[in-house]
Amino acid sequence: MFTSLIRVIKAGWLGFWRNRWLSATAIGMISLAILGIISLLLMNVLIGSLITNLEDKIDVSVYFKLDTSEKDILETRKELVKLNEVRSVEYVSRQEALNRFKEKHQDNQVLIQSLRELESNPLKASLNIKAQMASQYENVVGFLNQSKYQEIIDKINYLENKAVIARLSSITTTIRQGGLLVLIILAFLAALVSYNTIRLTIYSSQKEIKVMKLVGASNWFVRGPFIIEGAIYGIIAAVIALLVLHPLLWYLAPKITAYLPGTDLYYFFQVNFVALFFLQLAIGITLGTVSSWIAIRRYLDI
C-alpha cells in the first residue's frame, strides 16, 4: 500500500516533469484563474468599502421648530434609536448649530457680522439620522411623518435628498449583484479553460494509460499520478499567483487609495495574507485535482 502510494506520487512528479511545456500551460491557466477570482474578490472588497463610505456620507436631518423644548427632541431621538433601520442619531442643539455655523464661516466677515446683528439665535435644533442602508430612509421618514410629530417638526430635508438617496441605493444594489454575477461567470470560465488544458495533458498520455490498463493496473494506480500532477499544478499556480499579486497590489493600492480614500487594498492583502494564500491554494488544488479526476474518467473504462 505504502510502496504503491510512493510509486503513484513519483509517477505523478515524473509525468509533470516530462510534459514540462504542457504543464507550464496548465499552470499558467490555473494561475490566471486564481488571479481572476482573487482580483474579483478584491474588487468586491473595494466596492464594499466604497459603498460603506458613500452610505456613511448620506443622512437625513430633521429640523425642529424654534419653540420646541429640548425634552421633546430627546424623546423623539429615543424613539428613533429604537427602530431597527436606524444606525445612529446625532442631536445638534440650537447652540451647537450656531457654533458649527460660526466655525464653518469664520472667514466670511459679512455673514458673521449679520449674525451678530441678530438678537437671537436663528438656527434650529436638528437630529441627524443615519440608517443602516440607503434604501431604509423611506421608512425612517415615514415614521417621522406620524401626526404626533407634525407640530414639533419644521422640516425634513429628506425630500431634497430623496432623488440622490434613491439613486445611490439602486446603484449600490446593482453593483453588488452585478459584481457577484461577473465573479461567478469568470470563475466558471477560468475553471473550464483549466479543465481543458489538463484534458490535453491527459490526452497526450492516452497510450500510456492503455498500457497501464493492459498490464493490470487498478483504476487508482492509473488515476493517482494524474491527480497528483493536478495538485502540483494547483500548488505552483497558487504560488505564482501570489508572486504576481504582491507587487501588483504594492504598486496599485496607493493609486486606488488616491481615488477612493478610506480603502487600502495593500493593507487588506497584508492583514489577510495567510487566509488569501490558503484560499488560492484551495482554488488551485481543487481546480487541478477535480479537472484531472473528471478528464481521466473517459480513458479508464477499457
Next chain:
Amino acid sequence: MIKFKQIYKIYPPDCRALEDINLIISEQEFICVAGRSGAGKSTLIRLLIREEAPSQGQILWHNHDIFQIRNRDLPFWRRQIGMIFQDFRLLPEKTAYENIAFAMEVGGRNNQEIKRDVSQLLKLVNLVERADHFPSQLSGGEKQRVAIARALAHRPKLLIADEPTGNLDGLHTWDIIRLLIKINELGTTVVLATHDREIINGLEKRVVILEKGRIIRDEQGGRYIL
C-alpha cells in the same frame, strides 16, 4: 479452464462478428486461432480479455462467468492473463528493463522481487545485454520479446498473442514462436491468433479456424486449409 458457451457478438445494426461460438480451452494447451482478417479473431480475443461484452452467451473462466466480475476486481483478474500484440505496445520512454518492471510495480510487488524477477524474465527471452536499451533502439523481434517478458511478469495462467509476428520477418517470427512454445512447456496456456499459414502448419498444434464469425474447423495437429 476457459469455456465459450454459445457466444454471439452482433454490432448494431446487423454486423454479425461472431455466431454460435462454442469452445473449450484446457489448461496448458497451445491453441491457434486462425482465419482471414475480418473472420472474428480479434473480436474473440476482445471478448476473452473482457474488453467487450458479447451480445449473447457466456465465457467461463474456471466455471465463473467473466462478465460477472465487478469492475473494481477486473484489474486483478486481468493479471492472470498476459497479452502481446502486433504493435508491441511498449512504453517508449522506458528501457526494456523498466518496461518489464513497470508491470510488476503496477501489481504492487516490492522492489527486491522486481529486481529478481525482471532479471529472470530477461534471461528467459534472451535479452540480458539489451536491458538498458529503449524500444527505439531495439529490433522488432527484440521489442516483441520485451513485450512477452512484460506479459509474463504477473506469472499469468494464460498468454494471449494477437498476431504477434505480423510486423516481423521470417527469422524473428520463428524466434517468437519458439519462445511461445517454451512458455507453453513451462506450464502456461497459450492462445495464438494468426493468419500466417506457415506458422500454423509448422506448429502442428490444435487449430481453430474461423470464417465469417463461425468456427468451421477445430482439429488437433491441424493444418490451415481454406
